[in-house]
Amino acid sequence: MERIYLDHAATSPVHPKAGEAMLAVLTETYGNPSSIHSFGRDSRRIVDEARTIIAKTINAGFNDVIFTGSGTEADNMAIFGAARSKKSGHIITSAVEHHAVLHACEALQKDGFDVTYLPVNEEGLVSVSDVQEALRNDTILVSIMYGNNETGAIQPINDIGRLLADHPALFHVDAVQAYGILPIDVKELNVDFLAVSGHKINGPKGIGVLFVKPGTPFAPILYGGEQERKRRAGTENTAAIAGVAAAAEIAENTREERAARYTEMKQLFMDTLAQNGASFSSNGKVEQSLPHVLNLFFPGTDVEAFLVNLDMAGIAASSGSACTAGSIEPSHVLTAMFGADSEKLRSSIRFSFGLNNTKEQIEQAALKTAEIAKRLL
Amino acid sequence: MIYFDNSATTMPDQSVLETFIKASTRFFANPSSLHYPGMEAERFLEKARGQIAALCRVPAREIIFTSGGTESNNLAIKGTAHFYKSRGRHIVTTAMEHPSVFEACRDLEKEGFDVTYVKPRANGVIETADIQQAITNETILVSVMHVNNEIGTVQPIEEIGRMLKTYPQTLFHVDAVQGFGKVPLDLNKSGIHLMSVSGHKLHGLKGTGFLYKQSGVQLAPLLSGGGQESGFRSGTEQTAGAAALAKAARLILETDIDSIQHITRRIYNGLTSRLNFVVHTPINQAAPHILNVSLPGAKGEVLVHALEKEGIIVSTTSACSSKQTKPSRTLQSMNVNSDLAASAIRISLSSHNTMQEAEQFIEALDRIIPALAKKRNERT
Numbered sequence: 001m002e003r004i005y006l007d008h009a010a011t012s013p014v015h016p017k018a019g020e021a022m023l024a025v026l027t028e029t030y031g032n033p034s035s036i037h038s039f040g041r042d043s044r045r046i047v048d049e050a051r052t053i054i055a056k057t058i059n060a061g062f063n064d065v066i067f068t069g070s071g072t073e074a075d076n077m078a079i080f081g082a083a084r085s086k087k088s089g090h091i092i093t094s095a096v097e098h099h100a101v102l103h104a105c106e107a108l109q110k111d112g113f114d115v116t117y118l119p120v121n122e123e124g125l126v127s128v129s130d131v132q133e134a135l136r137n138d139t140i141l142v143s144i145m146y147g148n149n150e151t152g153a154i155q156p157i158n159d160i161g162r163l164l165a166d167h168p169a170l171f172h173v174d175a176v177q178a179y180g181i182l183p184i185d186v187k188e189l190n191v192d193f194l195a196v197s198g199h200k201i202n203g204p205k206g207i208g209v210l211f212v213k214p215g216t217p218f219a220p221i222l223y224g225g226e227q228e229r230k231r232r233a234g235t236e237n238t239a240a241i242a243g244v245a246a247a248a249e250i251a252e253n254t255r256e257e258r259a260a261r262y263t264e265m266k267q268l269f270m271d272t273l274a275q276n277g278a279s280f281s282s283n284g285k286v287e288q289s290l291p292h293v294l295n296l297f298f299p300g301t302d303v304e305a306f307l308v309n310l311d312m313a314g315i316a317a318s319s320g321s322a323c324t325a326g327s328i329e330p331s332h333v334l335t336a337m338f339g340a341d342s343e344k345l346r347s348s349i350r351f352s353f354g355l356n357n358t359k360e361q362i363e364q365a366a367l368k369t370a371e372i373a374k375r376l377l
Numbered sequence: 378m379i380y381f382d383n384s385a386t387t388m389p390d391q392s393v394l395e396t397f398i399k400a401s402t403r404f405f406a407n408p409s410s411l412h413y414p415g416m417e418a419e420r421f422l423e424k425a426r427g428q429i430a431a432l433c434r435v436p437a438r439e440i441i442f443t444s445g446g447t448e449s450n451n452l453a454i455k456g457t458a459h460f461y462k463s464r465g466r467h468i469v470t471t472a473m474e475h476p477s478v479f480e481a482c483r484d485l486e487k488e489g490f491d492v493t494y495v496k497p498r499a500n501g502v503i504e505t506a507d508i509q510q511a512i513t514n515e516t517i518l519v520s521v522m523h524v525n526n527e528i529g530t531v532q533p534i535e536e537i538g539r540m541l542k543t544y545p546q547t548l549f550h551v552d553a554v555q556g557f558g559k560v561p562l563d564l565n566k567s568g569i570h571l572m573s574v575s576g577h578k579l580h581g582l583k584g585t586g587f588l589y590k591q592s593g594v595q596l597a598p599l600l601s602g603g604g605q606e607s608g609f610r611s612g613t614e615q616t617a618g619a620a621a622l623a624k625a626a627r628l629i630l631e632t633d634i635d636s637i638q639h640i641t642r643r644i645y646n647g648l649t650s651r652l653n654f655v656v657h658t659p660i661n662q663a664a665p666h667i668l669n670v671s672l673p674g675a676k677g678e679v680l681v682h683a684l685e686k687e688g689i690i691v692s693t694t695s696a697c698s699s700k701q702t703k704p705s706r707t708l709q710s711m712n713v714n715s716d717l718a719a720s721a722i723r724i725s726l727s728s729h730n731t732m733q734e735a736e737q738f739i740e741a742l743d744r745i746i747p748a749l750a751k752k753r754n755e756r757t
Contacts, residue, residue: 005414011407011613019401026394026582032386037681037690039380069444069584072602072612100602100611107601199613204401206444206584206615221599223484224447224477233477234447235386235577237584307411316412 003314004361008354015202021246025239033236050245057252059185066210066228071176071197074210075100078172078193082141085217089140090114094126095336124153124284139169146178150333151284152293161190180251192216203247207240262291262353265362272366278373292353297344301376309372379689379734384725390580396624400617422616425623441588441606446554446575447477449588453550453571454481456596457518465515467491472710500659501530523556527707529658529667538568558629570594581625585618632728638665640735647739671720687741
């Protein structure tokens with residue numbers, strides 16, 4: 001049985017070229033980038049080159065890109081960094097953020113910060129006027145994700161950025177799912193922080209990127225050596241840095257082609273389901289979602305049984321984000337969209353496409369999914 | 378090329394790389410995913426945790442994977458401080474800790490914590506009595522490094538741990554980044570609650586590390602999110618990195634430490650008998666792989682670069698602070714005068730080094746030192 005991996009929003013395989021870049025560093029350029037000798041200088045060059053590549057993909061300056069230990073750390077750094085540099089104040093975020101943002105905000109509430117969690121509509125979208133209404137004089141940070149990890153919903157980041165141009169609040173965008181598949185220009189978006197994760201873009205796990213606009217007030221999480229211009233202590237993970245840069249460069253060069261391919265796959269998946277008599281609807285507007293994420297409601301089915309059946313059929317999909325998937329708790333994203341009593345919370349599956357998926361795999365997976373959906377009714 | 382800067386970082390072991398590559402492709406799925414590949418990845422991750430725990434002879438749940446030594450140290454210190462601040466707001470550490478302990482403590486001072494930085498005696502050794510004297514009713518944490526990264530001193534961890542048993546409100550953290558696998562330390566005998574280890578100092582990978590945390594000890598996490606690592610460290614687990622770390626930890630514990638010590642002794646004898654080096658490392662109370670020495674009158678940096686021309690890599694101080702022109706905090710805490718401190722170089726070995734390399738190093742110094750002296754005389 002061929003196994004079909006449709007869970008690329010949880011994590012993705014390392015691109016062979018990214019793997020090669022990592023291996024070269026691991027075996028040949030193993031010096032500590034902070035060392036002043038030639039081994040150190042060679043490693044420093046690797047880090048500098050990677051930083052240049054990443055900066056270019058989002059139109060940022062070289063010094064504005066910080067390498068972190070993960071997407072979670074990048075999100076936490078932006079939120080804690082902004083908050084701790086201000087000591088107190090009000091934060092605006094949305095109810096559908098990744099837990100790396102939500103739980104960071106909850107931690108800040110315990111420290112006395114006031115947090116507004118904006119609702120979303122049935123399509124999973126935050127409204128710009130809600131952001132505007134929530135803004136206060138003491139609002140220090142607005143944190144809204146670019147593309148949702150569970151439904152793929154693309155938030156009106158551009159409009160929010162424009163709105164905030166006239167307000168002192170800092171603007172953080174969690175772009176972990178959007179980076180590499182949507183074009184991102186930090187200057188156009190008017191963001192102060194933007195978080196990226198390596199392993200969602202066919203790079204390695206254990207590496208993330210945080211963009212920080214020059215001059216933005218900031219407090220680090222990790223203290224120690226003076227790496228990353230004192231913003232993130234710890235010996236640089238040079239191999240992973242080379243790996244994420246290689247993955248980012250490939251992602252950027254193939255972005256439009258992949259976005260078109262995944263969009264087609266999405267349509268093909270839904271068409272095949274329909275042709276085979278499955279009853280379903282999409283959670284969120286397909287036209288306003290990330291090309292690689294598809295979240296479907298199968299009325300009358302049970303998500304747990306559904307996933308087990310998919311798994312037995314060799315198809316890896318998910319009920320929501322992997323980080324909450326450990327136990328199937330109702331998705332906070334779908335709850336925000338449809339309310340806690342909605343049947344959709346118990347009967348929805350996320351399929352997310354990626355690098356190695358083929359049209360044949362999508363057709364086959366949809367066929368099997370349709371069979372399971374019918375069987376479980 | 379002779380690489381004598383293994384305290385800054387080490388070359389990953391070939392078999393560690395093989396483990397890493399195999400795991401990266403075979404177990405790429407997210408360990409939190411419920412599907413088959415996810416569960417396989419989780420099993421693999423837990424196997425790595427179990428292996429490390431077995432090597433440390435502790436339960437698997439007491440191992441928390443982190444992104445490295447710096448994160449482990451920060452998590453131990455800030456995590457304890459923030460969780461137990463209602464118990465007290467005083468921390469005892471030493472004046473010769475790694476920046477990832479020192480700077481974390483400095484930041485806590487800004488938050489209103491009191492930190493006592495105990496100075497070592499002139500030989501670089503921290504006296505247990507000095508730690509004890511610093512403890513107050515408010516002391517929630519004592520943090521002492523096992524092996525100093527700059528001069529190699531081994532601190533009396535077991536003795537400090539025994540002393541701390543009479544202070545049940547005080548937790549004991551040990552930065553074992555330089556000591557792990559090189560100097561034995563029994564977690565079950567030393568009263569340690571928290572211990573930091575880094576992968577890339579053990580011929581493992583950068584971006585990997587773990588924190589040993591005794592069951593029952595609580596920490597406020599540094600990273601919030603998906604609740605991985607029992608809620609103590611959010612972020613998708615680096616499965617392959619964890620497996621590589623387990624492998625590196627096993628290999629370092631199997632290493633023949635005595636042979637490293639022989640090579641270090643050979644260098645020590647060469648530097649002190651024929652050449653007039655001053656040795657900062659307390660050779661009888663030091664780790665087997667680190668030597669810190671000064672050649673009076675020669676700037677450390679000059680010597681480092683002269684050796685580099687001969688293909689020999691050593692360093693002036695720790696890599697994390699090697700860009701600073703400030704003299705070493707460790708040497709200062711030992712009251713080494715600033716001229717001599719500015720001359721210091723660190724030689725740090727690993728199992729990859731050979732006796733022949735030690736001989737070549739001494740021969741190279743035999744050539745370099747007269748040439749450097751001549752240059753200095755010409756200038757003056």
